[in-house]
Amino acid sequence: MSFTNFLETEILDHVFGGNAYSAPGTLYVALFTAVSDGEAGTVTEVSGGGYARQSAAFTVSGNTASNSASIEYPTATASYGTVTHVGIYDASTGGNLMAYASLTASKAIDTGDVFRIPTGDLDITLD
Secondary structure: OOOOOHHHHHHHHHHHHOOOOOOOOOOEEEEEEOOOOOOOOOOEOOOOOOOOEEEOOOEOOOOOEEEEEEEEEOOOOOOOOEEEEEEOOOOOOOOOHHHHHHHHEEEEEEOOOOOOOOOOEEEEOOO
């Protein structure tokens, strides 16, 4: 998963500039059908069909943070399109895109489908 320019700047400013950065109280996972410039936050998020970002908690072990519980979206009431990427935001709507990644395999979500990320399958790793 790649950090966006927003999060990279916050971390650098915190660690090397000595300025405070408060981590968000809740993180939200978004689904994207396109990413033209993820680092700049230029993405196409799913909309309609009962879609809403879902909150997620993470467990950190070593240099990796992984979702500590399954992340499940509501049953689609209309097609979401083909989901190609996921992103992590600091707000349920609007907010700042903090990190994003492409899915191992894109997934078409049609009416009646449920998109689910099993526990431990969303990893954020720092090298």
